[in-house]
Amino acid sequence: MLFLTEKLLWGRKVLKNLYNGYLNILEWIDERVGITDITRSQLTEYKVPANLNYWHSLGGLAIFIFVLQVATGIFLLMHYVPEADKAFESVKKLTEEVPYGWLYRRIHAIGASGMVFIVILHMISVLFYGSYKRPRELNWVSGFILLNLVLMVSLTGYLLPWSQLSYWATTIATNVPGAIPYIGDEIVTFIRGSQDVGQVTLNRFFALHVTAIPLILGLFIAVHIFLLRRTGISEPKWKENKKGDK
Amino acid sequence: MPYKKDHNYKKSMPFFPDFVLKDSIVITAYLIVFFVLVFFFPNFLTEESGKIPADPFSTPEHIKPEWYFLAAYQELKVLPSEMLGLALQIIFVTVLALIPFIDRNDKVGFRDRPVFSSILILGLIMILVLTVWGKYS
Helix, strand or coil: CHHHHHHHHHHHHHHHHHHHHHHHHHHHHHHHHCHHHHHHHHHHCCEEECCCCHHHHHHHHHHHHHHHHHHHHHHHHCCCCCCCCCHHHHHHHHHHCCCCHHHHHHHHHHHHHHHHHHHHHHHHHHHHHCCCCCCCHHHHHHHHHHHHHHHHHHHHHHHCCCEHHHHHHHHHHHHHHHHCCCCHHHHHHHHHCCCCCCHHHHHHHHHHHHHHHHHHHHHHHHHHHHHHHHHCCCCCCCCCCCCCCC | CCCCCCCCCCCEEEHHHHHHHHHHHHHHHHHHHHHHHHHHCCCCCCCHHHHCECCCCCCCCCCCCCHHHHHHHHHHHHCCCHHHHHHHHHHHHHHHHCHHHHCCCCCCCCCCCHHHHHHHHHHHHHHHHHHHHHHHC
């Protein structure tokens, strides 16, 4: 019995020392980074309206999906070959031979549609709640730019598997500016880099899809969140004693 | 930091844990639906032509853009000239981008601004009809 008590006392001492060590490390970081202040002002003391509902979480969900897309995209990039005669084979190999390659690919492909869907729902809810009104005009404009970037990243990514579907869907989509009088054909060639969709188109779409657009997307997400923090989430005006207004 | 500390809400709650909890419920619900699709219906968005390597010399018979471009695609097909269709699309997108500067009314309630609300509902129905039409035409 005495032996057990001694062991317990010893264990308590170790735990206490570990905890003190942990506190010391935290204090050391806090002195240099100010982590306590940041978590306080950005998390527990950052107040949002009490009557927000689930529609107000769609923006956060969109950012979550963006992170998921970037993470799976990095794994796909490890195996993808951006050359017209090798792209399809590399995607096939990724799906059939690379461990969990099929899973990354499916998450990335279906997640892309999910992201567009959630971003559109987010926009519709903002329209219904009138949250874009003064002083939140720039929140709307930055969100509109984000929607366009999401559509652009989807369009460029759709070509990369280099299947019949992706090739001809991209041909149709890049054909649209051709309807502009006089300069239409020039614009189509400018987008594709050649008369028809081909190796040059694949090169530029690949480069845009994996670098420029995600980077700008990330920057605009930061702008969007900054504006949101600056102006605050708009307080929904529910009727008294309705659901959501507790 | 240039953040305002107080936004003068009638009733407020802390972002963490209250709102983060709400967010995580929505994210969980999304992930459940998402992974059901990923594991059991992985091909519901693609077609057979997605399994054939690209061939610039053979145009497939049925080719359609992704679902979110279907409305625009169908609109271009239905209108008499592509130029008119494209012009309408450019106007639509410009109006959408500038909505906060066009709709300057202070009222935010859905029933307090019947003109905007009815235009919004009609627009959504129109886009939905065009999408379904484009899917099955």
